[in-house]
Amino acid sequence: MEEIVVIGGGQAGAQAIISLRQLGFEGKVTLICGEKQLPYQRPPLSKAFLKGELAEERLYFRPSDFYDKQNVRVLTGVLAKKIDREVQAIELSNGETVSYTKLLLATGAPPRKLPFEHDNLTNVHYLRTLEDSENLSPALSSEGRVIVIGAGYIGLEVAAVACAAGREVTVLELADRVLARVASEPVSHFYQDLHKDAGVDLRLDSAVESFDIDDNQIKSVKLTNGTVLECATVLVGIGATPETKLAEEAGLEIDNGIVVDEHTQTSVPNIWAAGDCSNFPYPRYGRRVRLESVPNAIEQAKVTAANMLGDKKVHNALPWFWSDQYDVKLQTVGLMQGFDDLILRGKPENKSFSVWYFKEGKLLAVDALNDAPSFMVAKKLLSTETNITPEQAKDTEFNLKLLF
Numbered sequence: 001m002e003e004i005v006v007i008g009g010g011q012a013g014a015q016a017i018i019s020l021r022q023l024g025f026e027g028k029v030t031l032i033c034g035e036k037q038l039p040y041q042r043p044p045l046s047k048a049f050l051k052g053e054l055a056e057e058r059l060y061f062r063p064s065d066f067y068d069k070q071n072v073r074v075l076t077g078v079l080a081k082k083i084d085r086e087v088q089a090i091e092l093s094n095g096e097t098v099s100y101t102k103l104l105l106a107t108g109a110p111p112r113k114l115p116f117e118h119d120n121l122t123n124v125h126y127l128r129t130l131e132d133s134e135n136l137s138p139a140l141s142s143e144g145r146v147i148v149i150g151a152g153y154i155g156l157e158v159a160a161v162a163c164a165a166g167r168e169v170t171v172l173e174l175a176d177r178v179l180a181r182v183a184s185e186p187v188s189h190f191y192q193d194l195h196k197d198a199g200v201d202l203r204l205d206s207a208v209e210s211f212d213i214d215d216n217q218i219k220s221v222k223l224t225n226g227t228v229l230e231c232a233t234v235l236v237g238i239g240a241t242p243e244t245k246l247a248e249e250a251g252l253e254i255d256n257g258i259v260v261d262e263h264t265q266t267s268v269p270n271i272w273a274a275g276d277c278s279n280f281p282y283p284r285y286g287r288r289v290r291l292e293s294v295p296n297a298i299e300q301a302k303v304t305a306a307n308m309l310g311d312k313k314v315h316n317a318l319p320w321f322w323s324d325q326y327d328v329k330l331q332t333v334g335l336m337q338g339f340d341d342l343i344l345r346g347k348p349e350n351k352s353f354s355v356w357y358f359k360e361g362k363l364l365a366v367d368a369l370n371d372a373p374s375f376m377v378a379k380k381l382l383s384t385e386t387n388i389t390p391e392q393a394k395d396t397e398f399n400l401k402l403l404f
């Protein structure tokens with residue numbers, strides 16, 4: 001009998017088992033969750049859940065009886081320690097061994113850590129798990145300065161929550177603009193103004209030289225320009241690294257993630273990988289990518305489930321993402337890297353605008369800020385491969401809906 005094992009009970013792992021059953025797979029399914037909870041969603045951990053506006057129950061994808069009804073064996077708080085490809089079995093941290101005929105790796109991408117000599121610093125936070133968010137939440141409503149290291153989406157979302165809670169917040173960013181890796185200059189500049197107007201002390205081109213540590217806490221941060229900033233809480237948001245250890249030790253090909261082909265299969269025939277941990281060829285963009293986003297994890301897991309059952313689907317879904325900071329919702333569709341022209345529609349000062357990215361006259365991506373209609377149109381244009389010219393995008397009188 002077929003035995004499918006999924007390692008990693010996050011967004012991709014949970015979607016894969018849901019899809020396997022929806023597609024009619026009747027064999028054995030085991031989901032190995034390193035975390036002690038049933039699969040849950042992460043985006044609210046830096047947004048509504050961190051603010052205390054969303055109950056824990058709302059984080060879970062499915063109630064616990066769902067897994068029983070679907071006849072899925074879920075092992076929570078158990079880590080896969082080793083994949084033995086010879087005998088097709090996985091050694092677990094609880095001493096058990098589970099065998100598989102097909103295996104999915106959905107191990108995600110944990111936060112990159114500061115190069116510390118000190119462990120157990122009680123006021124230093126990373127944000128990935130439910131516990132991380134639960135630990136950070138009270139720290140954001142107590143006294144003293146919050147220092148956020150890294151102005152990526154997670155760092156900025158936490159800064160917005162802390163600032164709205166009345167905390168003194170300093171954001172330190174190595175680059176000369178926020179979101180430098182993922183956003184264009186107009187979007188970065190918009191967010192810089194948004195945070196500064198809210199009262200955040202935003203320091204660009206700022207590198208940390210050292211920390212003053214006492215009593216297992218960082219008391220102050222010294223920057224390379226000599227500035228010393230006292231603090232009560234530190235949130236580190238300096239990116240994530242794909243979790244590839246198991247795969248690497250099992251001899252799978254690794255290159256910024258677990259390398260998969262267009263059918264999400266790894267370099268070993270009966271092992272697949274999906275979600276943040278996987279590096280895949282993207283026909284839509286003609287290059288390999290590794291994405292850290294919910295929609296990608298969901299779509300890739302659906303394709304993977306079908307392929308594990310013998311299909312030959314290609315993962316080529318349109319990428320999209322969102323971020324909530326203060327009263328601004330960013331919705332982005334497509335990948336803007338490589339653009340040679342950008343068009344601004346609307347006015348950033350009105351906190352509602354969109355940025356349209358083109359390469360050689362072809363639409364690549366759109367960032368929509370408090371502009372859901374533009375996001376919807378862009379999504380439709382990109383998914384139906386209907387082009388819009390830069391001139392049409394520039395003309396705010398032009399009714400985008402006429403394109404369909």
Ligand SMILES: Cc1cc2nc3c(=O)[nH]c(=O)nc-3n(C[C@H](O)[C@H](O)[C@H](O)COP(=O)(O)OP(=O)(O)OC[C@H]3O[C@@H](n4cnc5c(N)ncnc54)[C@H](O)[C@@H]3O)c2cc1C
Binds near residue numbers: 034275324
């Ligand atoms: C705070 C935060 C906010 C975010 N906000 C957004 C957002 O607004 N929009 C968006 O699109 N995306 C957002 N993301 C990203 C999104 O959550 C991820 O892209 C998505 O969760 C990826 O799913 P995944 O299944 O690949 O990995 P994950 O959801 O990270 O799951 C991987 C799981 O594998 C487990 N695991 C790893 N190794 C083992 C092992 N050896 N044995 C057993 N289990 C193991 C891990 O413990 C983890 O539970 C956010 C992420 C975070 C952390």
